[in-house]
Amino acid sequence: MIVARADPRTPGCALLLAQSHALMRAMFAEEDNHFLDIDALCAPDIRFFAATEGEAVLGTGAIALRDGYSEVKSMFTAPAARGLGVADAVLTCLIDTSKAEGRPLLRLETGPGLDAAHRLYVRHGFVPCGPFGAYRSGPGSLFFERPAD
Known part of the structure; x- marks a missing residue:
């Protein structure tokens, strides 16, 4: 498996992103969905990655470069x-x-019910925190952060 910078518009990445977005729409209210669409994932302040094996795209993830921190986005396997x-x-x-x-600092917003993702973040040193950036506290959002070092 190789994890490297990728273009979210490629068919394999776009397919996984569509699956992720469909899952988020099925699980959460529209106002609680904060995923970035494919065009937003192509912005200069985004670093988008794909895990591949041969031609198969196995997973995606990105960071959005913010003032003083990075935000984890588009994690999906x-x-x-x-x-x-x-x-x-x-x-x-x-x-x-x-x-x-x-x-x-790395931060992320996720939703309740994504227990496997929450365990992943905790394994990697993320701890619960309050809302950041433009996010608001509410029942559809959970927030985590970890120092970069």
Whole structure:
């Protein structure tokens, strides 16, 4: 498996992102969905990555470079690739990229019920925190952060 910078518009990445967005829409109210669409993932302040094996895209993840921190975005693993370490590899890459970009802190917003994702974040040193940026506190959002080092 290789985790590297990728273009979210490529068919494999776009397919996984569509699956992720459909899942988020099914689980959460519209106002609680804060995912970035494909065009937003192409912005200059976004670092988008894909985990691949051969031609298959196994997972995606991104960081949004913010003032003083990076925000984890678009973490998703293909259902057939779950349990293979894909999310661990992608998140490790995002943490390393955030450090390389000089951001001292990583933050993320997620939703209740995504228990496997919450366990992943805790394994990687994330701890609960309050809302940040433009996010608001509410029943559809959980917030985590970790220092970059």
